[in-house]
Every structure is written in structure tokens, then in C-alpha cells.
Amino acid sequence: MKFHLIHLGCQMNQSDAERIKAVLKGMGIAETDNEEEANILGIVSCSVRQKSIDRVYSKIEEWNARKDRSNLLTCVSGCILPADEPKFLKRFDLLFRIHEIAKLPDMIRQYGVVTPASLYITSQAQTNDPLGGFWKVEPDYSSPFEAYVPIQNGCDKFCTFCAVPYTRGREVSRPSDDILAEVERLIQRGVKSITLLGQNVNSYGLDKAGKEMTFAQLLRSVAELGRGRPPFWVYFTSPHPRDMSTQVLQTIAEHPVLAKQIHLPLQSGDDKVLIRMNRNHSMERYRELVHQIRHILPTATLFTDIIVGFSGETQEQFENTQKAMEEFQYNMAYIALYSPRPGAASSRWPDDVPQSVKKARLAQLTEVLRQSSGDYNREQVGKIFTVLVDGKDRKGQYLSARTEGKIPLRLLGPDELIGQFVQVRITKAADLSLEAELCEEGLRSVSPQLEAV
Amino acid sequence: MFRIILMIHRVLGVNTLSSGAVCVRFSREGMSFQAGQHILVSLPGTYVAREYSIASGEQDPWLEILIRVVPGGKLSPKLARLKPGDHVEISGPCGFFTPDLSSAKRVLVATGTGIAPFRSFFRSGKAAQSVLVHGVRQLVETSWFDDWSTVPYVRCVSREDGGELRGRVTQWIAQNAPRLAECEWWFCGNSQMIQEGWDLLQQVGLDSNQIHTEVYF
Numbered sequence: 058m059k060f061h062l063i064h065l066g067c068q069m070n071q072s073d074a075e076r077i078k079a080v081l082k083g084m085g086i087a088e089t090d091n092e093e094e095a096n097i098l099g100i101v102s103c104s105v106r107q108k109s110i111d112r113v114y115s116k117i118e119e120w121n122a123r124k125d126r127s128n129l130l131t132c133v134s135g136c137i138l139p140a141d142e143p144k145f146l147k148r149f150d151l152l153f154r155i156h157e158i159a160k161l162p163d164m165i166r167q168y169g170v171v172t173p174a175s176l177y178i179t180s181q182a183q184t185n186d187p188l189g190g191f192w193k194v195e196p197d198y199s200s201p202f203e204a205y206v207p208i209q210n211g212c213d214k215f216c217t218f219c220a221v222p223y224t225r226g227r228e229v230s231r232p233s234d235d236i237l238a239e240v241e242r243l244i245q246r247g248v249k250s251i252t253l254l255g256q257n258v259n260s261y262g263l264d265k266a267g268k269e270m271t272f273a274q275l276l277r278s279v280a281e282l283g284r285g286r287p288p289f290w291v292y293f294t295s296p297h298p299r300d301m302s303t304q305v306l307q308t309i310a311e312h313p314v315l316a317k318q319i320h321l322p323l324q325s326g327d328d329k330v331l332i333r334m335n336r337n338h339s340m341e342r343y344r345e346l347v348h349q350i351r352h353i354l355p356t357a358t359l360f361t362d363i364i365v366g367f368s369g370e371t372q373e374q375f376e377n378t379q380k381a382m383e384e385f386q387y388n389m390a391y392i393a394l395y396s397p398r399p400g401a402a403s404s405r406w407p408d409d410v411p412q413s414v415k416k417a418r419l420a421q422l423t424e425v426l427r428q429s430s431g432d433y434n435r436e437q438v439g440k441i442f443t444v445l446v447d448g449k450d451r452k453g454q455y456l457s458a459r460t461e462g463k464i465p466l467r468l469l470g471p472d473e474l475i476g477q478f479v480q481v482r483i484t485k486a487a488d489l490s491l492e493a494e495l496c497e498e499g500l501r502s503v504s505p506q507l508e509a510v
Numbered sequence: 511m512f513r514i515i516l517m518i519h520r521v522l523g524v525n526t527l528s529s530g531a532v533c534v535r536f537s538r539e540g541m542s543f544q545a546g547q548h549i550l551v552s553l554p555g556t557y558v559a560r561e562y563s564i565a566s567g568e569q570d571p572w573l574e575i576l577i578r579v580v581p582g583g584k585l586s587p588k589l590a591r592l593k594p595g596d597h598v599e600i601s602g603p604c605g606f607f608t609p610d611l612s613s614a615k616r617v618l619v620a621t622g623t624g625i626a627p628f629r630s631f632f633r634s635g636k637a638a639q640s641v642l643v644h645g646v647r648q649l650v651e652t653s654w655f656d657d658w659s660t661v662p663y664v665r666c667v668s669r670e671d672g673g674e675l676r677g678r679v680t681q682w683i684a685q686n687a688p689r690l691a692e693c694e695w696w697f698c699g700n701s702q703m704i705q706e707g708w709d710l711l712q713q714v715g716l717d718s719n720q721i722h723t724e725v726y727f
Contacts, residue, residue, distance in 0.1 A: 143557070215605070217727060222604075328708065328718060329708060342719065
């Protein structure tokens, strides 16, 4: 008995998929990368883009066509718009919500799929937690040295371009005890990079104000777990500028284990577009935040998200985004062409910026990014960094790695370094990446906390 | 998929305000909220939800929303046909368009049903020293409520006489922004009005942190 699970979309979905895999493996069902040999086929769906939804429909048509020649059980979970739910129910054998994950073995058994191990699994009792047993499932982490830890689910921000509030519901903070226990287990396993995940991580705890930690307190507690332990870096994504606080930045500054890398979505550099996006902050507020970041965390790298060609975006408004990018000097920007997302409020507005204009704007912003990122990268040549080796590059010739600030780089070295911190000297800089060589002492495990660049 | 947590609320009444707008009153079902927040409303068994600002006060024993009926819309025409005793699904409250209890002077600018959150401000005692500026096409749309007798209320009516100003709210802003530059400005309604208002306030040097917006779509 084997399963094959596809996850679409963001890290939240990857994290959800890791928990689903853990449940299936707990039933004694093995994972396979080969769809053809799987008996259970599943998708963790994403509703952020129409392309992802189209892929779900395409996959299930393909899988259902196979049913006349093999016994298959198909299932779907993840971010699903209410309007898609009845359509998926007609096509998939099973549709389950992530908070129903503890019941998954029962659901599968009802289809006659019984494994020896699954006979010993009983569904968890109902709890008052709106996410049921979801948080309690020990995930099947995709990597031995990097892990995502969900700290929150849902979103209350209602940005007009986004459907997440309609698919994942209101913000619900995971109990801090659960989070700290999972982080502790990861530290014991020797994980080197932990990313705290949520749609708006820095509004963590606001749904249980007074009864739960704030995000700054949570970060501090996570950092305390790292005191005197083998080195690791802690990241978080993604924050909303509205809820980013000085306390969060100060906490990061005070604790070496908290990585000096900030992802601060801009989306647009024009106040009026921000209003239409319902971002609930002004450019002035964003600018103040960037100044705080530069002041409190002078070595931090800064990443962002930007949408070009949003409904009604004028040339002048786009140019304001371009100016903002020049001003804030990002190290990385995830720039997306606007496309109406089914279910999101802006899908009811005209998608009135021609595709050719969107592409041209994306190209212009990419140039600005290359300039700012390239300037930063060139300043790093000759410096020594501690980096985390995370794999091989595409051609397999080099090791790939990243700095604490998530700047990607490549270096030559033995495969045994994958998953390790090493010290390198930067030898070359490109616009979006670096090249490095191992320092003499690079082969021994190093502590990023002791690094002096 | 995490299911949005929905509560079933009973319709207590539907009041036709004009040919294109209704006010629907629901049972409160213990929901607490802050004036200025919104809720998601849908009909049981359907998959279409829309956000509506709460128009009632924090202490009112019911919830009220104002609905602009969009011809051919997926939900608003159905909501306008609700009858007392019918049920709706409500999720929330959500949103950050919420004033604090400070005594700051506020200018509240609305178009059409965008007046809903401001009505909640007033009914919740959170609009002391505020002036309300309401843009509508016809005078009948300003007679939706009887709460305004004690409130500085400027009616900007674009298609007929009878209001304090014959024209659009942006004309009023252009005339009055310089003398009200120390105030907090709160906008709710269509995005074009908000954007034009924003430009006018920037021209007189208002700090963007003085401006709060809630876009209707």
C-alpha cells in the first residue's frame, strides 16, 4: 500500500502536507514519488491562483481515468474555496479539512483500506481547539535540517487581492506550549533552520489577547530554548506591516538565534493602491518600519512581496512602487503579475492592466532589484560568513548554501557538508547570488552565534 | 482546509431604505464587536459570502447591516428579500477600522452605505467631536436613519437640492480641509472617492497617519 501526495502553493501547504504524510505513514502506508504505483493519491490544494485550481482539476481527471484499471483512493485537502467544495466532492473520494486530520485513518478505513498498523489507530477525542488535533500531529518533516513550524492559521486582514480569509478562515493562534514543544523537539534533532509560519505571524496571540503570548514574547521564548544549545537559525514568515512592532525587532536584535532577515511585504509603493488593496497601512508607516529595521537590525537583509498591474494601477502608481524599491534597497523581492484570484474581493474589479504592461513593469522592477541586491552582494566580497549548506546546485557541481540573511550562494565542497553550518569567504558576487570558498576552518561545525563578520 | 467558523443568526427585520438599499437586522447571538468592524454574511447552503460593516452600536441587542442591492449580484438581491424568521450565516467580526476612545476631533466621510460603520461609531459613543459628511445621489438616502439630529451632519447630494451641499463630498473636502487639517479623517465608501479625498488632504499637508480608510467594493 503506497501513497503519493502533491502539495501546491505556499509553505503553509507544505507544512500541512508534512502532517498528512505523518498520519498516512503512521497507518503503515509508504510514500512513493511515483504516482503510477500509488494506491492513495492526494492533493493539498491552493486557491491563491487560478493556475493551481486548474491543476487540481487536471490531476483528478487524470486520476479518475485510471480508476478503471486500478484500485485508487483520491483525496483533497488544503486551501479550498467554499464554491469549489461541492465540485471537488463530486470528483474526489475524500475531502477533508486539515483540522479533521486526526480522523483521516477512520475515513480511509471506511473505504476498505485497512493496514495492520491502522487497526491500532483510534481517532482523537474532540477538543475545544478549533483546529482539533491538527497541531498535535507530529509532522513528517521534508528535510532533516530545515523545518516549518505553523504558529497560526487563517487571516483577518482581508486584502482585496487575496482569498485566504475565505479558505482558511479567521486567525487562530496555536497554543504557545505546543509551538515551544515542537521547537524543542527540532532542536534535539539538530535542526539548523526553523521557520515559524503563519499568514500574519506578527499578529500571533491577538485572537487570544491577554491569554496568549504576543509574537515578540513567543520569539523570545523560542530564542531562550536555543540558549547553550547547538546553533540554529529561527526565521518567520510572513509578517504584515500593520502588526510589526518595535518589540519584535528589538527581540530579534537581542537574540543571536533569531535570524537577521526580515520579510516585509510591500505589495505596492503607492498609497492609493494600498487603500484599494485594503492593506491598512500607509507608505509612511512602511517607511518608518524600514527605518526601524535599519536602525535596530543594521545587518539584516530585507525581502518583500510586490504585485504589479493590480486592478486600476496607473503608470504613476507603478512608478511609486519603483521609487519605493529604489528607496528600500531590498535583497530579494518576490514580484508577481496581478491576476484576479477567484473568491477574492478584487476579482469583482476589472483586470484592466494589459498583460504586456504587467510584464514590462515586472521587468523594470526586476532590474531595480538586481541593482540593489547586486550592490549589497558586491560589498560582501572578501568577507567571511557562516552559511548553511542546503543541497547541491542544479548541475550538481557545486554545493548550494545560504547566509543567515538568506542570500543564496554556491561553493565547492564534499556532500557531507549538506545540512551543516560552515564558514566561507565570499569570492564573487552576482546580482542575486554569491560564490564562496570554504575557509580553512570551514569543515568543522561552527556556531553562527559566535560569528564575527 | 480550515472551515470558517460560522454562526447562524435569525433575521429580525428588513427595512427598505431606498430603491437600492436595505437595512437588515439580525439576532446578536452573543457576538461582541468593536464599532467599525465588519462581518461576513452568507445564506445557509450557499457558497457566496460578502463583507458588511456593522451599522448597529456595540450595546445594541441586535446586529444591523446596510446593504447596497447590486442588480444581478450573487448575494445582495437575496439578502434584500429576507424576511423576519429567516436565517443567515455570519462569521466575524473582523477589521481594524476602529476608533479609540480618545477625544480627537474626527471628520467622518462616507458615500452611500459607507455610512454604516460611522453609525456604529455614534451609537457606541465613539464619535464625540465628530462631524459626519455623507455623499449620496438623492436626498432620500440621507433619511435612512433618525440618529442624526444630535450629530453635525453634512449632506452632500449630487443630483438634487436639499442637502447642505449640492455636489460631491470631495467638493466639501476641498473647501474645508485647510481648516480641519488637525483632525483625524476617516473615509468609508467607494475607492474613487477615498482616493480623491486622500489627494486633497495630502495637498493641504495632512500626515497619512491621520487618514483611516475602509474601501467598499
